[in-house]
Amino acid sequence: MRKIVYLLLLLTSLAGYGQQTGEPTAAEVDSLLSDTIFQHLSEIEVKAIRPLIKTDIDRLAYDVQADADSRTNTALEMLRKVPLVAVDGQDNITIRGASNFKIYKNGHPDPSLSSNAKDVLKAIPANMIKRIEVITEPGAKYDAEGVGAILNIVMIEGNSIKGVTGTVTAGIDTYANPRGSAYVTTQIGPVVASVNYGYHHQGNNMKVIGEEQFNFTKNGNKRTSHSESTFTGNVHYGNVEFSYEPDTLNLLSASFGGYYYNMASDVNSHMLLLGAADTLQHYNTITHQPTQSYYSLNGRADYQHRTRRKGEALTLSYMISASRSANEMTASFTAPEGMMPIGVDYSGYDQDGRERFMEHTFQFDWTRPFALRHTIETGLKYINRRNTSNTTMTYAGDAAHDFNSRFRHITQVAAAYLSYTYRYQKLTARAGLRYEYSYLSARFPDGSQQNFHKSISDWVPSASLNYQFSFARSLKLSFATAIRRPGISYLNPAVVETPQSVNYGNPALESARNYSISLTYMQIGAKLTFNVAPSVSFSNNSICAVTGIDDKQRTFSTYRNALSERYYGLSGFLQWQVFDKTQLMVNGNVGYNDYHSTDLGLDLGRWSSFFYAQVTQQLPWKLRLTANVGKWGGDLNGLYSYMGHVWFHGLSLQRSWLSENRLTVSISAQNPFGGKYSRMKMHYVQGDYTGFSSNRWTQRMFSLSVSYRFGSLRANVKKTDKTIDNNDVVGGASVGGGQNQPSGGN
Numbered sequence: 001m002r003k004i005v006y007l008l009l010l011l012t013s014l015a016g017y018g019q020q021t022g023e024p025t026a027a028e029v030d031s032l033l034s035d036t037i038f039q040h041l042s043e044i045e046v047k048a049i050r051p052l053i054k055t056d057i058d059r060l061a062y063d064v065q066a067d068a069d070s071r072t073n074t075a076l077e078m079l080r081k082v083p084l085v086a087v088d089g090q091d092n093i094t095i096r097g098a099s100n101f102k103i104y105k106n107g108h109p110d111p112s113l114s115s116n117a118k119d120v121l122k123a124i125p126a127n128m129i130k131r132i133e134v135i136t137e138p139g140a141k142y143d144a145e146g147v148g149a150i151l152n153i154v155m156i157e158g159n160s161i162k163g164v165t166g167t168v169t170a171g172i173d174t175y176a177n178p179r180g181s182a183y184v185t186t187q188i189g190p191v192v193a194s195v196n197y198g199y200h201h202q203g204n205n206m207k208v209i210g211e212e213q214f215n216f217t218k219n220g221n222k223r224t225s226h227s228e229s230t231f232t233g234n235v236h237y238g239n240v241e242f243s244y245e246p247d248t249l250n251l252l253s254a255s256f257g258g259y260y261y262n263m264a265s266d267v268n269s270h271m272l273l274l275g276a277a278d279t280l281q282h283y284n285t286i287t288h289q290p291t292q293s294y295y296s297l298n299g300r301a302d303y304q305h306r307t308r309r310k311g312e313a314l315t316l317s318y319m320i321s322a323s324r325s326a327n328e329m330t331a332s333f334t335a336p337e338g339m340m341p342i343g344v345d346y347s348g349y350d351q352d353g354r355e356r357f358m359e360h361t362f363q364f365d366w367t368r369p370f371a372l373r374h375t376i377e378t379g380l381k382y383i384n385r386r387n388t389s390n391t392t393m394t395y396a397g398d399a400a401h402d403f404n405s406r407f408r409h410i411t412q413v414a415a416a417y418l419s420y421t422y423r424y425q426k427l428t429a430r431a432g433l434r435y436e437y438s439y440l441s442a443r444f445p446d447g448s449q450q451n452f453h454k455s456i457s458d459w460v461p462s463a464s465l466n467y468q469f470s471f472a473r474s475l476k477l478s479f480a481t482a483i484r485r486p487g488i489s490y491l492n493p494a495v496v497e498t499p500q501s502v503n504y505g506n507p508a509l510e511s512a513r514n515y516s517i518s519l520t521y522m523q524i525g526a527k528l529t530f531n532v533a534p535s536v537s538f539s540n541n542s543i544c545a546v547t548g549i550d551d552k553q554r555t556f557s558t559y560r561n562a563l564s565e566r567y568y569g570l571s572g573f574l575q576w577q578v579f580d581k582t583q584l585m586v587n588g589n590v591g592y593n594d595y596h597s598t599d600l601g602l603d604l605g606r607w608s609s610f611f612y613a614q615v616t617q618q619l620p621w622k623l624r625l626t627a628n629v630g631k632w633g634g635d636l637n638g639l640y641s642y643m644g645h646v647w648f649h650g651l652s653l654q655r656s657w658l659s660e661n662r663l664t665v666s667i668s669a670q671n672p673f674g675g676k677y678s679r680m681k682m683h684y685v686q687g688d689y690t691g692f693s694s695n696r697w698t699q700r701m702f703s704l705s706v707s708y709r710f711g712s713l714r715a716n717v718k719k720t721d722k723t724i725d726n727n728d729v730v731g732g733a734s735v736g737g738g739q740n741q742p743s744g745g746n
Contacts, residue, residue, distance in 0.1 A: 052575060053083065053529055055474050055522045057421065057428045057466045059135040059152075060084065060531070064126055075129055075153060076121035081585050083531045083573035084134050085151070086610040086632065093117055094610070095134060095149040104152040121153075124196075127709065128167060128183060130154045136518065137464045137478040140377075140417040140432025163187065165711030173703040175205045190245045197238040202263070204232040206698040209677070210269075214684065214691040216549055221280065223553070223689075225271045225500075233263030233292075251304045260295040271500065273553060280553070283335030283499075289328065296323040311369040323357045332396070333499065344499050344552070346398035351496065352391070355489070359385045375421040377432075383413040387487070391494035405494035407507070408443040411485065426468040434460040436483070442491065442507045449493060449507070456511060458483060476520045485511045486543055490559045502556040510561050514539040531573040539565045545638045546600065549688040563639065566594040581618035588612060593636045602686060606642045608634035624654045637682060644681035648699070649673065662709045670701040 054061045062082045064070045070078065080087045086094045095101045103117055135150035166184035181198035210227040239257030266288055273281035300319040306312065332348035365379035387409040395401040419432035441453035460483065466476040486509040495504040518535035544563035550556050569591030576584045588611040595604045612630040619625055633645035652668035671678065678699035684690050 053522065053524060053531065053573075055466070055476065055520070057430050057464050057476070058137045059133050060520075060522075062132045062134075064129045064131055067126075070126040070129065073126045074121065075124040075126055075132075076117075078126045078129070078132065079121065079151075080612050080628070080630075081575075081587060081614065082132050082134060083587060084136065084149075084533060084571050084589075086587070086589060086612070093151070095136075095151065101149040101151055104150055106155055107152060124153070124181075124183065128155055136520070137430075137462065137480055140419045140434040140460065140462050163711055165709070167707060167709045169705065169707040171703055171705035173701050175203060175698070175701065177201055177203050177206075191242060193240070193242040195238070195240050198236070200235040202231055202233050202235070204230040204266075206231070208698075209696040210693070211696075212691070212693040214555075214689040214693075216553070216689050218549060218688055220276055221553065222274045223272070224274075225269055227267055227269035229265055229267045231263055231265045233261060235259075235261040249306045249308075251306075252302070253304075254299075254301045256297075256299045258295060258297040260293075262291065262293040263289075265289045265292065279339070281335075282339040283333050285331055285333055285499075287329060287331045290330075291326060291328040293327075294323070294325045296321070298322070309369070311367065311375065313365075313367050315363075315365040317361075317363040317365070319359075319361045319363075321357070321359045321361075325353075325355045327351070327353045331498070344398075346395035346401065348396040349498070350392075350394040350396075353389070353494075353496075354391075355387070355389045355492075357385075357387055359383065373423050375423075377417075377419040377421075379417055381413070381415045381417075383411070385411040385413070387411075387491075389492045389494070391492070391496065393496065401497070403495075404446065405448060405492075406445045407492050407494065408445065409491055409507075410441045410443075412439045413437070428466040428468075429464070431463045432461070434462075436460065438485070438511070440485075444493075452507070454510075458511075458513075472524045474520075474522050476518075478516075478518050478520075480516050482514045482516070483511050484514065484543070486559070490543060498554075500554055502550060502554055504558050506559045509543060509559060510541065512539055512542045512561065514542070514565075527577040529573075529575045531571075533571040535567075535569050535571070537565070537567045539563070544595075544597065545640075547638075547640055547687060555689065560599070562597045562599045564596045564598075566596075568592045568594075583616045585614045585616075586612070595636055595639050597639055600639060602639045604636060604639050604642070604686065606634055606636050608636070608643075609645075622655055626650075626652045626654070633680075640687040641682050641684040644683060644694075646678060646680050648678065660709075664707045664709075666705045666707075668703050668705070670703070671699045672702070674700075676700045 052063050052066050054063070060083055062078075064078055067078070067081070076087065076091060079085050079093065084095055093101075131154045133150075133152040133154060135152060138150055164184065164186045166182065168180075168182045170178070170180045172178050177200070179198075179200045181196070183194070183196040185192070185194040187193075208229040208231075210225075210229070212223070212225040214223045216222070237257075237259040239255060241253070241255040241257075243251060243253040245251045267285075269285045269287070271281065271283055271285065272279065298319065298321045300317070302315060302317045304313055304315045307314075329351045330348070331351075361381070361383050363379060363381045365377070367375065367377045369375045389405075389407045391405045393401070393403055413436060415434060415436040417432060417434040419430065421428065421430040436458045438456040438458070439453070440456070441451070443451045460481045462478075462480045464476065464478040466474060468474045486506075490505050490509055491507045492505040493507050495502060514537060516535060516537035518533060520531070520533040522531050523529065541561045542563040542565050543559055543561055545557055546560050546562065547555060547557045569589055571589040572586075574584075574586045578584055588609065590607065590609040592607050593605065596602070610630075610632045612628065614626060614628040617625045627650070629647070629649040631645055631647050633643050635643045637643060648671055650668060650670050651672060652666055654664060654666045657663045657665075676698065677696040679694055679696045681692055681694040683692050
């Protein structure tokens with residue numbers, strides 16, 4: 001009996017989360033065992049929320065299984081509720097306001113997720129996810145790779161039960177765009193395997209309307225344009241994973257996956273250029289893009305050996321990644337006599353651009369605890385990366401402008417890191433140092449420029465300090481360094497010329513370094529949980545776009561290491577159980593961006609913000625109603641412009657049937673109130689032209705989704721503790737395409 005009462009008191013103390021800490025004393029147990037208390041004690045009900053958030057020295061974890069929404073939501077919908085993460089109205093994901101992060105699944109980088117997070121995360125049912133981790137301080141192992149943060153999706157693990165389990169989901173919206181996915185896992189003895197596949201079709205019944213109005217500061221001319229675009233295409237993505245664990249000390253895991261889309265588009269645009277007294281240009285452009293395709297393939301193998309010493313592990317990893325993009329476009333112009341663009345002798349053009357990427361990575365990691373409180377992590381890494389591009393422009397009626405530009409870029413990286421962690425009672429400290437040697441070479445097979453190469457050496461320090469006041473309260477201070485290398489789209493010197501614009505890369509770009517400092521306070525309560533995280537980051541040689549107006553009244557754009565960045569931000573998260581069946585969640589951030597360039601003589605500062613609030617209400621008949629509202633915007637787009645603010649909102653009604661809620665039906669509305677379109681406006685405030693450009697896209701949508709979960713297996717493909725991650729590239733083809741690839745349906 002004493003043990004039972006001891007357990008009851010312990011549960012009661014946990015329900016208070018900090019109101020009562022430590023184990024119950026013997027006197028408390030004896031008091032509860034007294035005859036007087038038991039005469040009146042007929043029932044004990046422990047009523048509290050299972051804590052959703054947990055913090056550690058390098059990460060914050062959101063317990064998806066503790067959230068009732070996980071039974072019906074997708075992974076993307078759950079992300080909106082994770083502290084420090086923002087998902088805007090177009091399903092773009094940022095962490096602490098930045099997009100330089102990597103997405104993992106089960107501790108491994110997942111190129112399919114990184115290339116098309118919007119679609120893939122919509123296909124993963126939240127009931128298959130154990131937790132979502134935001135690794136805010138990756139440490140010496142990752143920092144030099146340019147990772148500002150890591151978003152790790154940890155799938156459910158459980159007992160080793162033979163069988164098959166999975167989830168099949170299908171959905172359709174009011175624009176007749178179907179979407180489907182399947183996720184299946186099976187286990188046979190020591191082998192666990194999983195397969196997932198997703199498909200999305202984008203019809204041409206969704207429209208994007210673009211507007212532009214620029215005032216040229218040099219000569220006083222004014223340019224306006226209007227365009228309407230439609231898109232159609234298909235998106236496919238999938239992955240196969242398996243793990244083999246012959247004993248408790250050895251683990252072999254492997255995976256192979258890919259992502260592919262093929263889109264076509266049609267754009268009709270109208271352009272008008274006005275001088276001080278008359279019309280200088282007035283013409284229409286019809287653009288047809290029959291092919292905009294992209295694919296990425298990746299394979300990986302990891303072998304992990306654990307020793308008899310608890311926590312010690314050695315890991316060998318290899319990864320191969322390949323991607324290819326192809327873009328074909330035809331444009332034709334029509335205009336009254338004398339109204340064609342100034343200095344243009346062609347009536348249209350054909351553009352064919354192709355980029356290829358291939359990468360091999362080898363890595364060794366060793367983790368060894370010693371003397372109870374100390375842990376050392378060390379490792380070696382080698383990357384061989386090859387980028388190629390081929391751009392062809394053919395101008396109708398003006399063959400002198402035709403060109404074919406070929407560019408080759410090779411990067412080799414050798415790195416070593418050492419990290420030390422110390423844990424003592426409530427204090428955890430970690431310090432790390434990484435050395436990285438990079439060899440870069442550029443080649444121009446067409447002879448358009450002289451080949452060149454360079455070598456770069458970097459020392460990259462990092463440090464974190466975490467103090468756990470109690471189970472409910474913690475405070476963490478972190479410092480990190482990151483490197484971002486330019487990708488082939490930024491380096492490619494091919495000049496792409498149209499009547500309105502000229503764009504080209506800069507092969508002389510260098511890597512940029514970024515430093516960040518953050519402080520995170522977390523409090524977990526029975527009914528109220530909140531998180532506050534101020535941060536600052538800065539860089540003195542960031543890559544920025546350089547834009548202007550040429551003598552033919554066209555905008556031009558290229559890139560330079562000419563930007564100094566400063567960011568001061570504050571992120572916050574709050575979850576409040578208002579009533580037994582009503583829950584409020586608020587997630588957001590606000591920050592001030594300060595950009596400066598001595599070379600260009602420009603300064604720009606602006607506040608940016610993200611806000612998302614959700615109310616969940618349990619209704620009779622097992623119905624669940626969710627309402628949300630959000631806002632995003634204010635971000636700087638380089639030195640010349642900033643983004644306006646966009647509001648969005650939504651409603652959903654869900655219900656589950658059958659045993660264990662296996663069948664779930666969801667009806668949702670996206671922006672049901674207000675206009676049919678959402679609008680994002682970009683304000684240009686300095687440089688050779690000022691004004692604005694805006695895009696309106698079809699946003700009001702109603703959709704139906706049906707999901708069925710079968711089987712009862714709760715095992716998951718096991719992962720090694722260490723693996724490969726490469727995310728040091730900005731601009732151009734990379735592993736999985738980075739954040740630069742378009743997403744089907746958006």
